[in-house]
Amino acid sequence: MRIKKLPEGLINKIAAGEVVERPASVLKELIENSLDAQADTLQIAVEKGGKKLIEVRDNGTGIHPDDIMEAVSRFSTSKIDSFDDLYCITTYGFRGEALASISAVSRFSLITRQKEFPLGKELFVEGGVFRHLSDTGASVGTAVRVRDLFFNLPVRERFLKSERTELNHIMDVFFRYAIYHSDKRFSLTVDGKQIYTLLPENTEERIKRLFPKVEQLISFEWENQLGRVSGYYSPDYQSGKGFIYINGRPVKNSMLKKIISSKLGNSFYVIFLELPPYSVDFNIHPSKIDVKFRKDRPVYELVKTALEKSGKPQVFYSLSQPSVKYGGEFKILGQIENTFIVVYYNGEVYFIDQHVASERINYELLLKKYRSGGIDSEAISPVKLKLDKLQQEKFEQLSSVFKNAGFDFKLKDGTLYITAVPVYARGRDIKKFVLNLINSEYPEVEIESFLGELACELSVEAGDILHDEEAKSLLKLWLETDNPNLCPHGRPIYYKIPVEQIKKKVGRR
Numbered sequence: 257m258r259i260k261k262l263p264e265g266l267i268n269k270i271a272a273g274e275v276v277e278r279p280a281s282v283l284k285e286l287i288e289n290s291l292d293a294q295a296d297t298l299q300i301a302v303e304k305g306g307k308k309l310i311e312v313r314d315n316g317t318g319i320h321p322d323d324i325m326e327a328v329s330r331f332s333t334s335k336i337d338s339f340d341d342l343y344c345i346t347t348y349g350f351r352g353e354a355l356a357s358i359s360a361v362s363r364f365s366l367i368t369r370q371k372e373f374p375l376g377k378e379l380f381v382e383g384g385v386f387r388h389l390s391d392t393g394a395s396v397g398t399a400v401r402v403r404d405l406f407f408n409l410p411v412r413e414r415f416l417k418s419e420r421t422e423l424n425h426i427m428d429v430f431f432r433y434a435i436y437h438s439d440k441r442f443s444l445t446v447d448g449k450q451i452y453t454l455l456p457e458n459t460e461e462r463i464k465r466l467f468p469k470v471e472q473l474i475s476f477e478w479e480n481q482l483g484r485v486s487g488y489y490s491p492d493y494q495s496g497k498g499f500i501y502i503n504g505r506p507v508k509n510s511m512l513k514k515i516i517s518s519k520l521g522n523s524f525y526v527i528f529l530e531l532p533p534y535s536v537d538f539n540i541h542p543s544k545i546d547v548k549f550r551k552d553r554p555v556y557e558l559v560k561t562a563l564e565k566s567g568k569p570q571v572f573y574s575l576s577q578p579s580v581k582y583g584g585e586f587k588i589l590g591q592i593e594n595t596f597i598v599v600y601y602n603g604e605v606y607f608i609d610q611h612v613a614s615e616r617i618n619y620e621l622l623l624k625k626y627r628s629g630g631i632d633s634e635a636i637s638p639v640k641l642k643l644d645k646l647q648q649e650k651f652e653q654l655s656s657v658f659k660n661a662g663f664d665f666k667l668k669d670g671t672l673y674i675t676a677v678p679v680y681a682r683g684r685d686i687k688k689f690v691l692n693l694i695n696s697e698y699p700e701v702e703i704e705s706f707l708g709e710l711a712c713e714l715s716v717e718a719g720d721i722l723h724d725e726e727a728k729s730l731l732k733l734w735l736e737t738d739n740p741n742l743c744p745h746g747r748p749i750y751y752k753i754p755v756e757q758i759k760k761k762v763g764r765r
């Protein structure tokens with residue numbers, strides 16, 4: 257066979273596979289185009305999980321009547337001129353292939369009007385084949401309707417998941433953009449039913465509207481020479497859900513996700529990173545959702561620090577201010593089940609998990625010591641500990657973090673001789689203490705996760721009886737921590753009930 261150029265229709269069909277994976281990827285491209293066109297109102301409709309219909313109407317700039325055919329041909333974009341532009345992209349789109357790909361694998365229609373023109377244009381393309389282009393009455397902006405996705409690629413169509421799963425992906429895309437663009441109006445209609453109508457609001461309001469289970473949102477912010485991190489998390493909503501943005505783009509990055517959940521556990525979060533454009537590469541994936549960092553370590557460190565220092569809960573904040581007398585409005589009601597300290601403060605009743613609070617205190621103490629010259633250690637008369645094969649292997653991986661945390665030891669013929677321990681371990685059952693540390697699960701062998709476990713070992717247990725004075729001093733230390741909301745593993749430290757809510761429940765006004 258001789259070499260020949262593939263017909264454009266076929267090229268588009270092949271390329272479509274890269275950009276268009278499923279209905280949600282179509283929605284993503286259409287939303288991005290609307291936002292790039294400066295729309296501030298986006299009306300979205302889907303049917304049958306997007307398999308039957310995906311529609312986005314916007315009030316953006318519209319497309320010039322002479323450019324309409326260009327819009328659906330490959331590598332046509334109004335967004336960049338030169339290669340250098342690739343490094344300072346401020347629009348979502350730039351590859352100029354989304355509409356070409358989408359229209360190659362669907363029944364595609366586009367209606368658009370720019371404000372300078374009295375009439376709009378309507379274009380119809382079916383499976384990459386041009387059907388018609390005509391004048392039409394239209395409001396300013398663009399409406400794209402994508403029907404019967406993959407109708408001409410039955411194999412791809414068969415690989416789509418259930419309507420429900422596809423709809424979940426669609427919701428995820430909708431949330432990603434609706435959260436970031438809280439200053440814009442969005443509506444979402446699913447199978448004829450309008451399920452969201454969002455008016456301009458601030459980010460917090462938008463998050464709470466989209467995720468009603470979020471009651472309290474804790475904000476955080478951190479900055480260094482590399483960049484800036486800010487965002488929110490909610491210990492109320494233990495969903496494992498999270499949204500990450502880099503320079504305004506929603507992204508996925510499994511390592512970042514892992515780091516965040518090692519700090520926040522399953523708490524819901526939204527996190528915004530701002531990094532210099534040259535340090536991030538969005539171009540690795542045609543649909544630009546995965547990112548790569550030129551240097552990833554510093555980015556991870558930045559995020560870690562931000563989360564470690566994340567904000568104190570606003571309600572308690574005034575307590576650490578010198579003007580408010582400790583013990584004033586802050587009333588310790590008692591301890592229940594030897595597990596929770598119960599406190600009344602400012603119209604709310606707090607149930608504070610004493611073990612988790614104590615873990616947070618010890619963790620921060622250890623971390624501070626470690627970072628400022630090291631954790632003091634204390635020589636002891638050698639304690640002998642026999643390790644089985646598995647424990648030996650594990651211990652070998654952990655030996656350097658053990659050293660850094662103030663332990664000293666020798667391992668000989670499967671027996672561990674412990675000769676020094678961190679001063680905080682004074683008076684403990686060293687054998688049990690060290691065994692627990694060896695047997696713990698570590699998300700990564702790093703000093704921070706080790707100190708997390710060490711803190712846990714040093715902490716007040718659930719079941720320990722606390723006297724008033726002990727409870728008071730625990731509370732005081734806890735309020736002074738950098739992050740009183742979550743334990744080092746990401747578990748929430750307290751649960752609170754507004755007295756208002758209690759009144760409502762018992763019918764008191």
Ligand SMILES: Nc1ncnc2c1ncn2[C@@H]1O[C@H](COP(=O)(O)OP(=O)(O)O)[C@@H](O)[C@H]1O
Nearest residue numbers: 289293327333334349350351352353354355398
């Ligand atoms: N909703 C819209 N409003 C205005 N112009 C649009 C819209 N959607 C697409 N366009 C125009 O069509 C072009 C091609 O879109 P697309 O294939 O998504 O490529 P890209 O977004 O990478 O430029 C865009 O550059 C833009 O000029």
Ligand SMILES: [Mg+2]
Nearest residue numbers: 285289349354
């Ligand atoms: Mg685009």
